[in-house]
Amino acid sequence: MRQAGRYLAEYRALRAKHSLLDLCHDPALAAAVTLQPVERLGVDAAILFADILLPFEPLGLGLSFAAGEGPQVEHPIRDAAAVRRLPTPDPAQSLGYVCEAARLVARALPPHVPLIGFAGAPFTLASYAIEGGSTRTFTLTKRFMYTEPEAWHALLGRLAEFVGCYLAAQAAAGARALQLFDSWVGCLSPQDYRTYVQPHTRRTLALAAQEAGGRGVPVIHFGTGTAPFLEDFAAAGGDVIGVDWRIPIDQAFARVGPGRAVQGNLDPAALLAPRVERERQVRDVLGRAAARPGFIFNLGHGVLPETSVEAVRAVVEQVHGG
Ligand code: CP3
Numbered sequence: 001m002r003q004a005g006r007y008l009a010e011y012r013a014l015r016a017k018h019s020l021l022d023l024c025h026d027p028a029l030a031a032a033v034t035l036q037p038v039e040r041l042g043v044d045a046a047i048l049f050a051d052i053l054l055p056f057e058p059l060g061l062g063l064s065f066a067a068g069e070g071p072q073v074e075h076p077i078r079d080a081a082a083v084r085r086l087p088t089p090d091p092a093q094s095l096g097y098v099c100e101a102a103r104l105v106a107r108a109l110p111p112h113v114p115l116i117g118f119a120g121a122p123f124t125l126a127s128y129a130i131e132g133g134s135t136r137t138f139t140l141t142k143r144f145m146y147t148e149p150e151a152w153h154a155l156l157g158r159l160a161e162f163v164g165c166y167l168a169a170q171a172a173a174g175a176r177a178l179q180l181f182d183s184w185v186g187c188l189s190p191q192d193y194r195t196y197v198q199p200h201t202r203r204t205l206a207l208a209a210q211e212a213g214g215r216g217v218p219v220i221h222f223g224t225g226t227a228p229f230l231e232d233f234a235a236a237g238g239d240v241i242g243v244d245w246r247i248p249i250d251q252a253f254a255r256v257g258p259g260r261a262v263q264g265n266l267d268p269a270a271l272l273a274p275r276v277e278r279e280r281q282v283r284d285v286l287g288r289a290a291a292r293p294g295f296i297f298n299l300g301h302g303v304l305p306e307t308s309v310e311a312v313r314a315v316v317e318q319v320h321g322g
Pocket of ligand 1: 052
C-alpha cells in the first residue's frame with residue numbers, strides 16, 4: 001500500500017519534475033513509477049500508480065493536489081441538484097490512460113509478479129466529493145447522508161456503477177488482482193454502514209467480479225477502522241478482506257469466516273520503530289496468521305512518507321524468511 005511514494009528518492013526525483021496528476025495522466029511515467037519499488041523492495045506484487053480520486057475529472061468535479069494540503073475538489077457536491085447534474089462518462093474510455101498504464105506494466109513485469117489495479121469505494125469517494133478534500137470529522141458527508149438520503153443513494157449508486165466498470169476495465173487491461181479502497185468507512189456506525197453504504201459496495205464488487213471472476217482475478221475489499229462491523233463489511237463482498245492493525249489478524253480471520261482470504265495488517269508506524277520492536281510486530285502478525293491458506297501479508301494502511309526504504313526492505317525479507 002503506497003509502495004510507490006514520497007519515501008522513495010527515485011519517486012521524489014520524478015515528482016520534482018512532474019505534478020502528481022501529470023504522473024498519473026502519462027501512461028509511460030505511471031508505468032515507470034509502478035515498477036520503481038518492485039525491484040527495490042523485493043515485494044511479491046506491483047500496485048498500479050494512479051489515485052482513487054481520478055474519476056472526479058471525467059465526473060466534472062475538478063481535481064487538484066496542492067503541495068502539503070492533499071486533494072482539492074473544485075466543485076464539491078453539496079446538494080441534490082449537483083448529483084443530478086453528474087455526467088455519465090464511460091470509465092474505460094475516460095480513464096483510458098490508467099488502463100494503458102496497466103497494459104504497459106503488465107507487459108513489463110516478470111510473470112511471477114502480478115499487477116494490482118484499484119479504485120476507491122463509493123463511500124470514500126463520496127466523502128471527498130462532498131467535503132471537497134480531506135477531513136477528520138466527515139461532518140458535511142454525514143449531514144448530506146442524513147438530510148438528503150435520496151440524493152445520497154443516487155450519488156453512491158452512480159459511483160458504484162462507475163467504479164465497478166472501471167475495475168473491470170483494469171482487469172481487462174492486465175491487472176491480475178483488484179483492490180477496492182474504502183479507506184474512511186470506519187468513521188460510520190455499524191448501523192449507518194449497513195443502511196447507507198453496504199448495498200453500494202456490494203453492487204460495485206458484483207460489477208467488478210463479472211469481469212474479474214471470469215479471468216480468475218481476485219478482488220480485495222479493504223477498509224480501515226472496520227473492526228466494529230467486520231462481518232457486515234465482509235458480507236458486501238470481496239475474495240480477500242483487507243484489515244488495518246486495530247484488530248488482531250487471527251480475530252479478523254475468525255470473523256470473516258471460511259472460504260475467504262485476509263490481507264493485513266502491520267501498523268505502518270511499526271516501520272518507524274527500532275528494529276527489535278519492528279521485528280516483534282511482524283512476528284506477531286505472522287504468528288497470528290499462522291500460515292493460514294489465503295493470508296496476504298501487507299501493511300494495515302499506506303507506507304508513511306517518513307519511512308526508510310531499508311525498513312520496508314527488512315520487513316519484506318523478514319516475511320519471506322519466516
Ligand atoms: O503505490 C501505490 O500505492 C499506488 C498509488 C496510489 C496513490 N494513491 C498515489 C498517491 C494509491 C493506491 C492511492 C490511493 C488513494 N488515494 C487512497 C486510498 C488509499 C489510502 O491511503 O487509504 C486515498 C484516500 C487517496 C487520496 C489521496 N491521494 C490523498 C488523501 C492524497 C494526499 C496524501 C498526502 O499525504 O499528501 C493523495 C496523494 C497521493 N496519491 C500521493 C501518492 C503517492 C502522495 C502525494 C504526492 O506524491 O504528492
